[in-house]
Structure formats: C-alpha cells, structure tokens
Amino acid sequence: MSLLRSIASRVRWLFRKERVEELDEELRGFLDMAAEEKMKEGMSRKDALRAVRLERGSFEITKEVVRSAGWESFVETCWQDLRFGWRMLRKSPGFTTVVVLSLALGIGANTAIFALIDAILFKMLPVKNPQELALLQWSVPRERGLHGLWYDGSSWPENSKEVGFSFSYSAFQQLRARNEVLSGLFAFADLGGDVNVVADGEPGLARAQMASGSIFTTLGVRPVAGRLFSEADDSPAAQPVCVISDGYWKRRFGARTDIADKAVVIARVPFNIIGVTEPNFFGLTTGSNTDVWVPLSTQPLVEPNLDPKASMFTAADHWWVEIMGRLKPAVSRAQAAAALDVIFKPAATEAIPSRPGEPAVVPSLELGRAGQGFGRLRHQFSAPLFILMGLVSLVLLIACANVANLLLARATSRGREVGLRLSLGASRGRLIRQLLTESIVLALLGGAVGCVFAYWGTSLLISLISSTGGTISLSVSPDLRVVGFTTGACLFTAILFGLAPAWCTARTDLAPGLKQSPRTLSTAGLRLGLGKALVVSQVAFSLVLLFGAGLFVRTLVKLKNVDTGFDTRNVLLFGLNPTKSGYKEAALNDFFFRVCQRLTALPGVESATASFHEPINDGRRGRTLRLPGLTLPPDQMGVAVMPTGPRFFATMKIALLRGRDFNEHDTERAPKVAVVNQAFVKRYFSDRDPMGQHIGFDSDPANQDMEIVGIARDAKYGSLRDETPATVYRPFAQESEIPYLFFELRSAGDPLSLVPAVRAAVASIDRSVPLFAIETETQEIDDALLQERLFAKLAGFFGLAALLLASVGLYGILSYAVARRTSEIAIRMALGAQRANVLRMVLRETLLLVLAGVAIGIPASFAATRFASSVISDLLFGINLN
Amino acid sequence: MADKPSDLVQGTLDMLILKMLALEPMHGYGIAVRLEQMSQGVFRLNAGSLFVAVQRLQRDGLIRGEWKATENSRRAKYYALTAQGQKRLNSETREWGRQVAAIARILEAS
Secondary structure, three states, X not given: OHHHHHHHHHHHHHOOOHHHHHHHHHHHHHHXXXXXXXXXXXXXXXXHXXXXXXXXXXXXXXXXXXXXXXXHHHHHHHHHHHHHHHHHHHHOHHHHHHHHHHHHHHHHHHHHHHHHHHHHHHOOOOOOOHHHEEEXXXXXXXXXXXXXXXXXXXXXXXXXXXXXXXXXXXXXXXXXXXXXXXXXXXXXXXXXXXXXXXXXXEOXXXXXXXXXXXXXXXXXXXXXXXXXXXXXXXXXXXXXXXXXXXXXXXXXXXXXXXXXXXXXXXXXXXXXXXXXXXXXXXXXXXXXXXXXXXXXXXXXXXXXXXXXXXXXXXXXXXXXXXXXXXXXXXXXXXXXXXXXXXXXXXXXXXXXXXXXXXXXXXXXXXXXXOOOOEOHHHHHHHHHHHHHHXXXXXXXXHHHHHHHHHHHHHHHHOHXXXXXXXXXXXXXXXXXXXXXXXXXXXXXXXXXXXXXXXXXXXXXXXXXXXXXXXXXXXXXXXXXXXXXXXXXXXXXXXXXXXXXXXXXXXXXXXXHHHHOOHHHOOOHHHHHHHXXXXXXXXXXXXXXXXXXXXXXXXXXXXXXXXXXXXXXXXXXXXXXXXXXXXXXXXXXXXXXXXXXXXXXXOOOEEEEEEEOOOOEOOOOEEEEEEOOOOOOOHHHOEEEEEEEOOOHHHHHOOOEEEEOOOOOOOOOOOOOEEEEEXXXXXXXXXXXXXXXXXXXXXXXXXXXXXXXXXEEOOOOOEOOOOOOOOEEEEEHHHOOOOOOEEEEEEEOOOHHXXXXXXXXXXXXXXXXXXXXXXXXXXXXXXXXXXXXXXXXXXXXXXXXXXXXXXXXXXXXXXXXXXXXXHHHHHHHHHOOOOHHHHXXXXXXXXXXXXXXHHHHHHHHHHHHHHHHHHHHOOOOOOOOOO | OEOOHXXXXXXXXXXXXHHHHHHOOEEHHXXXXXXXXXXXXXXXOOHHHHHHHHHHHHHOOOEEEEEEEOOOOOEEEEEEEOXXXXXXXXXXXXXXXXXXXXXXXXXXXX
C-alpha cells in the first residue's frame, strides 16, 4: 500500500508545474539569506554573494543538482528526447518511411505468427480456473497399438507411445462413480460433421456436441438466458433438450429473448432449447466453435444408424466418448492419474480382446492439460508454427540489420550535431541515451504499422490453414500476451539496431567533427566496417531463409509429382450420406447402386464409381488379415481395406494386372470377393499365385472367406507420403458399416461443369439426400497438401522479403562508400583511370561482400537445418537432410 | 570538516534534518544554520545537498512545506514534520543508537 501511495505521490509530483518555479524561489531565498548574514558582518553585497557561492554553491549549478536528483528528471529528459527524436524523424520522411516499413514487416510477421501460436497453444478456455481441468487420455506402447475396439475419436503417436482420447461409456460411468480425486467429470462426443437444425421450419447447419449432464457445472459456465443442463436432463427418460452458444443464439435467432422452451428439430429429432451459454464460451475444441449441445443420452435418437450391433452405452469395447474432469484442490495431476488408472485398468483389460500367443495390451490412463481446450489443431500445427516463428524471427533480424545500416549512414550526416553537443558538455552516455530513444520511437512506429500488417496476416494465415474440409474459427483477439510480445519485440529490436550506431556516433572525435566535412570523420572507417559486417550478415540470413524456402518448395514439388497410381485429372468427387434420410441395410445399398448407374448414364461422364474413403485423405480403413497356412508376427497382419463401388479400377484408371474389376453383381448376397494390390502380393504371396486364394478378416464374421479375383497396380491410399500399404479392395455392399460413400466421376472435360447434372441425377432418386464435399480429385490432393503449400508459400514470401531487405541494405552501404570516395575516384579519373576500371573497383567490393555473405550463409543453412531437423523432417518429403 | 553528504554516514543527513524540524518548523536556510550551530561547525551544508534531501523527504511524505513570511518579512518555505516523519525519526534514532553502541563496543574491545 505504501508503495502504491509513494508512486502516486511521485506521479503527482511529476505533473506539478509550479514545482520548478517554487524551487527557484526557495533556492534564491536561501542564498539571499546567507548573503544577508555575511553583509551583517560587514561585507559588501558583491563580496557576500561571492562568498556564499563558494561556501554553498552557485544558484545555477545547485538548481541542476537538485532537479536531476530524482527519477522525475529522468522521465523529463526522456520526454524531451522523445520530442526531439520525433522532430528529427519528421525532418527526414524518406529515411523514416523505409525504416518503419522494414521494421513493420519484421514485427508484423512476428506478431501475426505469435498471435496464432497464442490462440492455438496458449489461450485458456474462458471457464472457471481452467488450469484445474484435465483431459483423460490412454496410452499404449507405439508398436503394439490398440486393436479390436470399435473406436471413434482421435489418437496419435507421441514419442514412443500411441495416445488416444476416447473411452467407453461404461468406463466413464465407473470413473464417475468411484473416483475420489476429481471434483467433477463429464463425457462428451462430437456429433459427426454439421447437423441439420430446423427452427421455425427453416433448415440450417450447426456444429453440435453431445455432453453428459454435468458439463456446464464442472466447467463453471453460466447461462446468459434460460438454464443449462443438469444431470436430470441427461437421461433416456427425460424430454430431449439442448443448450445453444451465445454466438449461435445471435446468428440464428437474432438474440431473441423468448429463446427458452423454443422447439427445434436437430437431426430429425424434436428438441427444446433450454438456455444459452455465456458469450465468451466457444466450446472445448480449439479452432472449432460448438453451436449446440445435446445430452449424451440422446445419442440413440440423433445417431440412429451409428452402430446397429449393440448399445453405445453398455458395450465395453465401444470407445467413443472423451472425458474431462476438474481436479480437486490439493490433488496433483500425477496422484489423480494414478488413482484413476486403478479404476480404468480392469475396465480396459476386459474390453480389449486378447490374441492368442500374445501378452494383453493394457493401456494406462494419463491426465492431459485441458485448460487450453482440446483439439487436432494444437497437435497438427504446433511444430509448424514454431518453425514459422523461427523463419519470421530471421526476417526481423534482417530488418534490424537493415535499419542499423541506415542509421549508420545517417549518423554520418549528423556528425556535426553530435560534435556540437559533445563540445557543449553532453556526456557520451547521455548522447547514447538520446539516440536510443530515437531508435525506440522508430521501433514503436514500426510496431504500430506492424500491428496493422499482423491483423491482415493473421486472417490470411487462418484462411490458408482452413481447407475446404472445415473452416477454422479462432479467436485471435490480441490479449496481454500478444501485446506484451509485440512491445517486447519493439524494444528488443530498438536496442538491437540502435545500440551499435549510437555507440559509434557517440565516439565521434570532437575537433574534426566541427572543423571538417562529415565525410572525413575519423570514425567513418569504423562505421563502414560495421556496415559491411551488417550487409554480410544480411546476405547470410537471407540465404538461410531462401534455403529453407527451397526445402519446402522442393517438398511440395516432389509430393505433387508422386505417382499416385491412378489418374488424378478430370475426376469429380462428392459424398452422399443417405442414412441421414432414413436409409438402412438393403435399401441403403440399393440406393448406392442406383446412384452409380444413374451417374454413369450422364452425358459427359466416361465412367462412375464410389469408395468409402476419398482416395487421398487422412482416412484409411484397417483390418487384421487371416490367411490360412501363413503365420506372420501379428503386427504384420494389418492391411488397409478400401470398400469400393462397381468399375472402381476402370474409373480411377488403376491398372489391373490380372483378374477382373468389381461390378453390379458383387452384392451382399453374391460370393465374397476381393482385389489386392502389388504390395499385398509382395508381402503375403511372394511364393505362390494369389489368384483364386481365399482370405478372411479377424473379428468380422461376415467376411471370413473371400476369394481374390484380381491384382491391381499399387495406388496411394490415405496419404501421399506413405508407402502404398498392402491393400484389399472390396465391393462396398459386402463390407459392414458403410453409412456413406464418396462417388468418383471420370469426366471428358472440366469435372466441375458436371455438378448441376449430378445434383439433378441424385435428386431424381431422392431429393432429401444432399451432396457434400464436392471437389475435384486435384483439389482434394491440394487439400491434402495444405500444410506443405502453406509452408512453401510463406517461406518463399519471407525469403523474398529478406532478399529485398538485404538488397536495400547493400545499396545503402555501397552508395555511402562510393559517396565517401568521390574525391578519390575523381583523382583516379583525372589521372587517367577508365570508367570501366572504376566500375570494376566498386563492383569488386560489392561482390566481395555478397560472396562473404554466401560463404557464411551456406554452412549456416546446413547448420540450421541440422539443428531443426527433428522438427522439420516431418514436414519434408523426398529430401535427405544429411 | 564534512560539508558533503557523502562524507556523512549514509542516510544520516535525512535523520539530522528530521531532528532539526522536530524542534520547530523552519525554512531551508534555517535548517542549514541550526545544523551548523548545533554541530559546532562540523556539518556545513551546501544548498545542493540540503535541497536534494529536503525534496526527497517531502516526496516521501515525511515533511510538509508551507510558504510563510520570515521575521525579515521575506517569503520562505517553512518545513514541518508530519506524523509519519516523527515516526521515522524515532525509529532511526533508535537504530542509530543501537549501531553507535555496537560500533563503540567493537572499537573498545581491543
């Protein structure tokens, strides 16, 4: 408190104008009184004043001493310096503009990337004490994996482990009933894709999530209207109710106040809206805002076709809910994880089918931090964002070098001013302080303009990382962290680019500075040396950036030129999900066959087929192969399975080496058949002829005996980067759990021109089934290469920007050097030097600088790549870093 | 003779000024003269040291200034101790006594 009061009183002190005059009067009074005393002793006034000055100090000096004693005077002189700096910068607008723009580029790029990092990695969920939240996750050794479950949700490799986030509902119930370390926990699951929400007869898409009753009480989210879920709402017996987000309330319902008890239809099920969440709560997933929450108990209603075999709520091997909890106070994360693991292990062991001759895989439970929300974005973009951060900090360094160079050149023209100040008694420290203040003004201006750049940059970046597959909604509103980062960057750059020139300037030798023209100042040589060093470092840094850009561009080119094994040109792709319109089983397959037939008949369509996954996408279905008479280690029995429609190989132009394509006769009642690829043959049939052989899938009773009827050339499936997996192609009608299909049309001309005809064709069969994810195969591949394209573009852009900055720096230092040598050059020419000789002389110097930069830059690039190889090797393709 | 604060033990000037003002409110010159008299000429302050200290004390709220007429009908700023200043003086006097006694003990211990 006393500290606060003292600061307050000091600030008040600072703004008291009369203070200065008061001090003067007081001081004069003091000296006068002392003089009067002396005069009483008989001195003359003149002698008395002189004696007082000797004894007590002179008026002017004392005034200075007293005034500069407190920190107020420091603030005061800073303010003076600021005003002076501002005037100096206004006097040379050209210089100021160039400096501010280069700094703005550097600071803006850094702020933009940092704002994204902040939004994706650092921002906390706007809930009560977010640091107490924990996300439950399981982990198993990476080489074992988790098999034999009905698994819906994310899992990914992390170090030597496979980490996943979905659990069975029964595990959730046991954890909820028996744990003593969490003050609350809830389960949630996304309602796949966008759901149709009909309000007042109008349909509209929304992102929905199912959640157990305690979600809002555990998070501590409050309603702005109506009420939120309670446990009573999360029961099969309860009336279906839902909660909507503030954003959705405003967007869809115009924030109408009578929202409570409004009836809506979500995914063909009538619901009542009971309330709206508080405005800043956007959901649990970073980068995707939830519009509607429904109770988990309504899952059988809203996803009637998800799993026909068993109830999602009782089956221990159906892992589909994510679980989040709040730690009790004074319970550490490790303690809580250990306590929960004890409950989880038996439940998990029971659920996971053990395989003969193998130790059982027992996952262990861990607690991840959930305070920042959860999601794919963090996992997918954290490493790339940090690499981008590295790239842009290089740009900032180059910009700093550039500005330092310009300041050096300017310092020359200010030699006289500096000399004058020094000779009038300014200390060098004071001078450096003033020059640094000017640098800070420049940096702050650059930062201000940079913020504008950053604003554009961030929205550009977000649109770049949003693919057609899903828009990313991030709130990148600047918070304290971003503001702090930018301010810090400004000050850091100011010192970085300002210190060396300021130091050089303040070292100016007095006498020649006043007498002679600035060109021959004695520190000019030193300055030129420093400038050259800066240019060399700029060239080197730009080279590192360009090298990085080269790596990413090369990766993109290589990936684009990967042999996919099929013809990617002139293919139209779209998805149909008739289960949402009530189709099931035989009717569903019949619908798919009819669509295929209708599409083939369309004019302009050469051939049409379908597949369960888009050919190049993240999704890939896997099964464990059963092969009579062959025993391989279990981890080698996993194969990729691709359910396809009739004429798949003909339409995709995948060469069939032997056997036949699928056709309309391969229905669920026909003999089970399969086509395998070369990788499959190489792994399982290296010694015998696969044609006519019979294979089966583990834990798939319907497909125990399939005949191999064809061998196809290897074609990429899932990822462009991976080796083609051993793949079994299957007629979709003979595979289970096919709720939707993607259709592929081979067209004669532009595939997108077919879209209206395709829509009409599908509508003629059933107009209630909408098309989704319409794109061409080339677009799909572009989407799959999103990250690679992003990197190639950004790194290329920053590389070019760096090159531009380096050129400006080179130009600056050369024009300065040439100007300095004008008289020397004139003498040379007068003595008979040819124009060409002079040119050669200047160019040789330039070339030397550039060569020196290159000589440093190339090894530096290699070193930087090696240094970052652990992070970037995942982003590169077909490039050997060694 | 010490006429610069740096020759005084660090921080003692503030304490001495507080002591002067505890006797009665006085103006800057008054403080200097009284200090000189009481120290029998050992401490002769110059204006700079005095006013730096006075400003510091005033800023910290230990003394308070007020413009008044002097006996020679000249305007001068009279300083008086605040309650906080009195408290500070007491504590510093106590501490000073303790330190001096300690130093004396050490020096006599030979």
